[in-house]
Structures are given as C-alpha cells and as structure tokens.
Amino acid sequence: MTEPKTERVPRRRAETRRRLLDAALPVFAEEGFGRSTVEQICERAGYTRGAFYSNFASLDELFLAMWERRSAAMTEAVRATFDELTATDLPDVRAIVKHVLPAIPVDDAWFRVSAEFTAHALRNPSLLRVMTAREDAIAEALMPLMVDLLARAGRSIPDPVALGQALVALHDGTSAQCLVDPANPLVRQRREDLFVRVITAYTKENHDD
Template sequence: MSDLTTDAPRPRRVTKRRAETRQRLLDAAGEVFAEEGFGRSTVEQVCERAGYTRGAFYSNFTSLDELFLAMWERQSARMLDNIRASLADSGVQPRPTTVETAVELVLAAIPVDDAWYRITAEFTAHALRNPALKRVMAAREDAILHTILPIVEDALATVGRRVTDREALGRALVALHDGTTVQILMEPGNETVRQARQRLFVTVVSNYSSTDTDRR
C-alpha cells in the first residue's frame, strides 16, 4: 500500500463516467474495509467487489489511503447536509427554539454507525504511523470543523445565544462526539447512554455560549 507523499491528491478531470466509477469504488471499499479491516484490505479486493480492474482503480486513486480520504470527504459532506437540513425551517419541521431542541436535531442527523466507526478508527491508527498522512488528516479535520462551526453559530443565534469561544467549542464537540460514539456502540440498546450523551452536548454548548442577558 503506498503512502501519500503530499498534502493533497493531484486534481483529475472528473467526467460522468469517472464519477460513477469512483462512487462504485467508494461503495465497494466501504464494504471491504468494514469486513476485512483497513490494514488487511487490498486494492484487488476493492476492485473485485466493485467489478473493476486495477487499471480502473489507479485511474481514480493512487492508493487505498487516498481512497479512504475520498470516502471520508463524502461521509462528511453527507453529514453536513443532514445537519443543515435538520436545522432548517422546512415548513414541517420548524427551526429549533432552545439549545435542547437544537442539540436533539443535530444529534439525530449524525448517525452512529458501527461499520464506519471501525473503519475510521483503524485508519486513524494507520495514519498515526505516517507523518505525512497524519498532517493530511489533521488539515481535513480542521476544514470540517470550520465548516460545522458557522452552522452551530447560526443555530445558536436562532435560540438567542452567541458562541463565546469558537475554537474551544469546536474541539470540545469533536471530543465529545468521538467519546460518546464509543459508549453508544458498546451499549447500543441502552437509552440511558443516549440521553446522557444529549445532556453532555447541551452542557458543553451552553458553557461555550451565552445570551445577551448573560453579558450584562
């Protein structure tokens, strides 16, 4: 498996056919990584599952590392779209009016997926052994965080609150999400764990935000 040697993959012209090929490879990789584990998966396995040759793979990705990063970007984009949709006033679901309802809507839009967690955990361990790849992941995590924060700020503004420390809030939310995801996956049928998770998010968001009244 080759390592990434730059902080970004080389741009490629994306035609409709190439886009469809990439999507099939991404879908196949998700299945293979979940079943085999990232470290035990091979390009051949992904190609076989997708129904393509190695040539099709390498015309789209330079390595399984790059393939995973594309999967991660796709997953992140879907998550952001779900969060935006959950907080928007659709006419059926009005915008939230309290921190509690905003948190409830956001958490409902972020799936706790066992297979995806296992894939990302294994890839993170792999990246920690590769300085170049670790830098890529850190940069992309920061980019996602800076995309999420304006959405959070907008939701809080709707319920009459303003963020007091953007950086601290962002880091706290990521850490809380990662930690409570493990707890939920360990006890998937335990509603108490899910409720505790929601209360923790409300506490963190409340502690890193304030109302105009609080400032007086």
C-alpha cells in the same frame, strides 16, 4: 442523438469512482483497514486493478476521498436540518441538540474504519497533516451553522474553535459508548445530556442591552 465521447468518458470515470468508494466501506469494515487490499475492493465493485489505479494512487487516497464524501453528506444533512427549523423550534440548547444530533448518526462500520485509519495516520506525519487540515475544513463549514442556531436560542460562542474541538471529541467518545451498549437507551440519553452540557459550558447567554 449519440452522446459525444468527450462527455461519456467523464461520466464513466465518475461512475467508476463512485462504485469504488461504495465498495470500500464494507470491505474496510469487514477486513480491517490494514488488512484490506485493492483486489478485494475491486472485486466488490466489479472492476480491475487498472480501474482502481486510474482513480486512486493508494488505499490511503481512497479512504480520504471516502471520508471527504461522507463529511460533505453530513454537512448537507446538518444544513438541511437547519433550514427546516423555525425560531419557535429553538427555545434552548436542548432543543438544538434534539434537532441536530440525528443528522450526525452513530455508524458502526464507519466508526471502526475511521478509528483504524486514525491509528494508521498517527504513524504517518504527512497523512496526519492531511487529516488535520480536512477536519479543520469540516469544522469551518459546520460551526457557522451552530453559531446561527445558538444565536436564535439566545446564546453566543466566545471561542467557536474550542467548541468545535469539544464537540468532535464528545461525538467520538459517546459513539463508542453507544456501539458498545446499543440496547441501553440510557446511553443515548446521556449522549444527548452531554452535548447539552458541553454546548452550554462553551457558550454564554445573550442579554439585551
């Protein structure tokens, strides 16, 4: 039976959007966000400018959609890691870090593009507000998982917002160090050590009454 036209159109649109998003990251990473063009992304994806503008109003909107998709994938990876763990896997903070940190990879292309876009957003207050709101939404999705993980290791978080901000800053800073010196195993070990120290500093040990 032939698929109804009303169903084919949304599927084609979703496929077009997916291919444009897939094409955007390598173009942004190779050319730089500020030097990339709609035409370059369309050429990589195999579409025309019309296909782009039927899905996105601008490269800013495309990047934000790409960021949202990537954040959702990262959140699901952390959730999957959480679901695989058992209570015996989590004797302390370091055990949590060792299990969860691989779900938040250090990605060269993404780091370059996101750093450039952040600099771009700092010159655009309305865009910066959108980024801030979306970062808050990511933290709100991830921190309950961290609260549960730490509770299973016998620790609680007095201020989840402060810990979330500290972890984002730590991830960004140590990602840069890992990318600058990728062959040095000590850099990644220090990254793990720093996560342990920061989480320990922002949490407290629970004591049975």
